Amino acid sequence: MAEAAAPQERSLHERIMSDVEGRILSGEWPPGYRIPFEHELTKEYDCSRMTVNKALTELVKKGLIERRRRSGSFVTRPHAQSAVLEIHDIQREVQQMGLTYGYHLDHRELRKATAQDRAALEVKAGASILSLTCRHFTGDIPFCLEDRIVNVSAVPEAKDADFSSVGPGSWLLQMVPWSAAEHRIRAISADRRIADALAIPVGTACLVVERRTWHGQVYVTHVTVTYPGERHELVAQFLPMQQQ
Structure with a gap:
C-alpha cells in the first residue's frame, strides 16, 4: 500500500x-x-x-x-453590511466580521411618554416608556450608537430589565415576537453628542437607520442606530414583481 x-x-x-x-x-x-x-x-x-x-x-x-x-x-477599520429588510442582532453582526464585540449602557430612564414618544409609538398621554441609550463596540472602537424607546405596556418585563450587560435589541428579539417592522434610512452629519459617543470629528458623515416594530396592532419599540458612514453599508435583495 x-x-x-x-x-x-x-x-x-x-x-x-x-x-x-x-x-x-x-x-x-x-x-x-x-x-x-x-x-x-x-x-x-x-x-x-x-x-x-x-x-x-x-x-x-x-x-x-x-x-x-x-x-x-x-x-483597516471594520466595514459592516446589514440587510435593509431584516432586523439584525448587532452583537452577532460584529462577531460575524471576526471582531471582538463590546457593549456599554450609557443611559436608562423609565418615564412618561413625551409628545415625540407618542408620535413614534402611537401611545396615549401618560403611557410608560423605557428610554435607553447605549453603544456597541468592535474592540475598543465604537461601532454604533443606539437610541431606543420601548413601549412598557407592550413589554412589561422591560421595566425590570437593567440592560447593563445585554443590549436591548438582543433582549427584545428573544422576548417579543414581532409581526412587522418599518425602516427609515438617512444620512446626517455628526453633532457633538454623536461625535463624542462614536469618537469621530463633529460633522462626520453618518448613516442613520430608524426602525419601529410592532406585534399585532401594538407598537413595541422605536430605535435609531447611528453608524460612522465609512464603516457601514446597507444592502437589499429583492425579486422582480410578477407581470400581471
Missing part, C-alpha cells in the same frame, strides 16, 4: 500572511494599528522584500490592511 503524501509545506509569503492575519483577527493589532514596515518584516522573517510585499498585497485584497503612501500599512 502506497504511503500517504506528506502535506505540502506552506510557502514563506503564506506564513507571513497567516501570522499578520492572525494578529489582526485576534485583536492584538486593532483597527488603525500600523503594522511593521516591509523592511522590518523582511528582517524578522529573513526573506526578500518581494516576499513580504506579496503577503501584504494579499492582505490588502482581503480588506484587512490598507497601504498609505510614505506612512506604511495599517489595519
Whole structure:
C-alpha cells in the first residue's frame, strides 16, 4: 500500500500572511494599528522584500490592511453590511466580521411618554416608556450608537430589565415576537453628542437607520442606530414583481 503524501509545506509569503492575519483577527493589532514596515518584516522573517510585499498585497485584497503612501500599512477599520429588510442582532453582526464585540449602557430612564414618544409609538398621554441609550463596540472602537424607546405596556418585563450587560435589541428579539417592522434610512452629519459617543470629528458623515416594530396592532419599540458612514453599508435583495 502506497504511503500517504506528506502535506505540502506552506510557502514563506503564506506564513507571513497567516501570522499578520492572525494578529489582526485576534485583536492584538486593532483597527488603525500600523503594522511593521516591509523592511522590518523582511528582517524578522529573513526573506526578500518581494516576499513580504506579496503577503501584504494579499492582505490588502482581503480588506484587512490598507497601504498609505510614505506612512506604511495599517489595519483597516471594520466595514459592516446589514440587510435593509431584516432586523439584525448587532452583537452577532460584529462577531460575524471576526471582531471582538463590546457593549456599554450609557443611559436608562423609565418615564412618561413625551409628545415625540407618542408620535413614534402611537401611545396615549401618560403611557410608560423605557428610554435607553447605549453603544456597541468592535474592540475598543465604537461601532454604533443606539437610541431606543420601548413601549412598557407592550413589554412589561422591560421595566425590570437593567440592560447593563445585554443590549436591548438582543433582549427584545428573544422576548417579543414581532409581526412587522418599518425602516427609515438617512444620512446626517455628526453633532457633538454623536461625535463624542462614536469618537469621530463633529460633522462626520453618518448613516442613520430608524426602525419601529410592532406585534399585532401594538407598537413595541422605536430605535435609531447611528453608524460612522465609512464603516457601514446597507444592502437589499429583492425579486422582480410578477407581470400581471
